Amino acid sequence: MNSTAPALSRTATGHRQPRDRRKLADNVAGWSFAGPASLIILGFSLIPMVWALALSFTDSDLQSPGQNVGLANYRALIADPVFFQALRNTGLLVVLYIPASLIAGLLVAVLLNRKVRGIGFYRTCFLVPYIASATSAGLLMGYIFDRDFGLMNGLFVKLGLPMQGLLSSPSQAMYVLTLIFFWTRFGFAVVIYLAAIQEINKEILEAASIDGASRWTTFRHIIVPSVRPMTVFLTIWGVIDALQFFDLVMTTTKGGPANATVTIVYYIWQLAFTYFTAGYGAAVAYVLFVGTLVLIVGGFLIARRKGAMA
Template identity: 85%
Template sequence: MSTTALSASAAPRRRPKDRRKLGDNIAGWSFAGPATLVILGFSLVPMAWALALSFTDSDLMTAGRNVGLDNYRALLEDPVFFQALRNTGLLLVLYIPTSLIAGLLVAVLLNRKVRGIGFYRTCFLVPYIVSATATGLLMGFIFDRDFGLANGLLAKLGLPIQGLLSSPSQAMLVLTLIFFWTRFGFSVVIYLAAIQEISKEVMEAASIDGAGRWSTFRHIIVPSVRPMTVFLAVWGVIDALQFFDLVMTTTKGGPANATVTIVYYVWQLAFTYSTAGYGAAVAYVLFAGTLLLIVAGLLVARRRAATT
């Protein structure tokens, strides 16, 4: 049989496969298409618009004029911007390791079969799912300098009254504590799910070999949940760099800009000071910094995984 005849006889066999593949593609895009349009419409397009806005002096009411890189140069001489960077950096340094370590330890404790364990697990998750606005209003009352429950308790214990949210040196620390309390449950739930996926045979083998609780935790649990640790670290960085709602409902950046974060400063620039172009420049600096932190963290985690 000639080559031409072979190709002619093989062609009809490929056509049904091609049609099936085309049908699968159409079916797939019919489901993914709307979500793709939503992502493009509400994420990528606004990002491109904000990038263009960062090169103007627009106030959101008018188009503004093109100022080139002036907005980015002005950042280098903006003391409030550097104060916001310090506040956000303090939040990151305090929150990320604390949430990871405490989340893992509590997850280990909650992985036991004791009476009422479901209630205890729920107690740690509730602060995460409660409205941030409600949490902020409640915490603003608890940590109020004059009428708050925190200072009332200190007074009953004979301890001096603290400034708390009214003190420039304490306000950011108190907000970090509140932020930890509201986000802590998420780390616990993720770690608890990862621990429950560890093979029971492995845990039993370690027990038979005489491994104690600390050895089991260090050599089995910690390595097993390492992927979740990387995920929670990345998630925590993104979450902390977007810290806004609690600032808005408690201190509004005060006192004396002691609790101004990057996102709150962007909001102030755009909607309070009517300098949306400059605010967009700050937002893109935040985006670039977030991206660098995430990429660096993933590279470090990959290198450690390759060496172990």
């Protein structure tokens, strides 16, 4: 018995050592692939976030370190009318864009989920605005919706309608920008919904058809519940996308007229690189970050409570 025990111990030890070596080799190989990406993420996201947080407590202008002002930048937000104007404009964009993109995206996806000649071309047409450059789209739409020389006002004149201010009107500019944003972004919702619809069990749809269910009944009771997780995803994605709205403002209205199209991110850019109040701009950025985080977490919790997510 005594001679057998050491043999078993040596055998167990012999098996353990190669297993430990393999595990170590796997860890080394894994980190050799993941390590560079992790360093890039750390260098270009986490470190700037920490730096921006520290910056928000100073009066820095990006040219000098600035002095520590505590919570003065955050207190100044309460009395900043442009900040609240930017909040209203961004909120209006979110409220108008999210429902429109979800409804239009789902309806178009249902129409594109058919086997007809040239369906691939039609699907591509809805995706092109999403993958096109935002700068080129902004320049194109700036020309189309120009008050004096734009194609839209030219069409109004031919139809006998009065010319509109469009991007030059404080009361219309944000609505026009929302329409442009919808045109450039809702193709993403079409693609996601189309993929989700194609994953629905065909037997369920065939059974509904055999039972005499109308297209509306099938859409309401089968398609809509089946794509609910994608609806949650697109809602959260759309909120994040809308809260970061910047490029179309930059290439069309530049926040005008009279701050009618200033959004939160554009205002942050103005504060940092036009007015050189980087510390105050960082404070606005962190307010946006906290607000976005609250909306995302709240959306996930509501969706999980209602059973829209696993």
